Amino acid sequence: MTTGRDDDALTWDGDDDPTLDHGAASDEGDGSETSAHSSPAELPKGFTAVGKGSETLGSADAPVAASVSKTPSHAPAATRDRQPMGNGALIAFGVLGGVYTLYAIGWLIGGLRLQGKAQYLVMDVMYQGSLWLAVLAPLLWFATTLLLTRSSRAWVRFAWLAAGVVLLLPWPFVMIGAIGQ
Structure with a gap:
């Protein structure tokens, strides 16, 4: 029995596109994953990242240690605790x-x-x-x-x-x- 992508329940034309494989770089095991997470992406001067995932982005104005915090202190409490309506x-x-x-x-x-x-x-x-x-x-x-x-x-x-x-x-x-x- 083969375990390729052709055995998936749903396959679509174009699934073999290499740009769709997001996990391909982390499968190599060469340590590129650790280097990508140790230095966050940097924004140009004067720009501030907001929204989901903004805590992982750094700014050219701010030091790296302040930009990689787990919970942003500048975000209001309402946006952190807000749940979508059921x-x-x-x-x-x-x-x-x-x-x-x-x-x-x-x-x-x-x-x-x-x-x-x-x-x-x-x-x-x-x-x-x-x-x-x-x-x-x-x-x-x-x-x-x-x-x-x-x-x-x-x-x-x-x-x-x-x-x-x-x-x-x-x-x-x-x-x-x-x-x-």
Whole structure:
């Protein structure tokens, strides 16, 4: 039985390309791996490496010992501890986004149903302005909450979104409804 690359479960045309073999240099065992890790790649003067793997890059301005630290001290704590959102969180944001969209539609329908009754209380221009502010309020709350709580924990973001669900309930739609009573 052969143990070549042709026996792999998935082979594609071009898999034999030598530029795709990333581990070929370390397989030789000539010590090139240790020399590559002892001196990090160097950036030009004035440039600073940021992001994943930046701690392994050196700068022409900084000494080599400071550039090869295991945990960068200049990185904020939020970026080191930040985890990507899970599937449950993404689904919950989608459901809450749908609820806020339905609230905006509810404010529009309920506000348009009240338009004839509210002409006695305020002028038409004032009513139209307040109607569109009421329609945009749920969408603005959702977008603002997502924007301002980016670096917060997930429970803080969901708490603010839940508060918006309670506070922005479309009362004209709930009280009068789409049919009108």
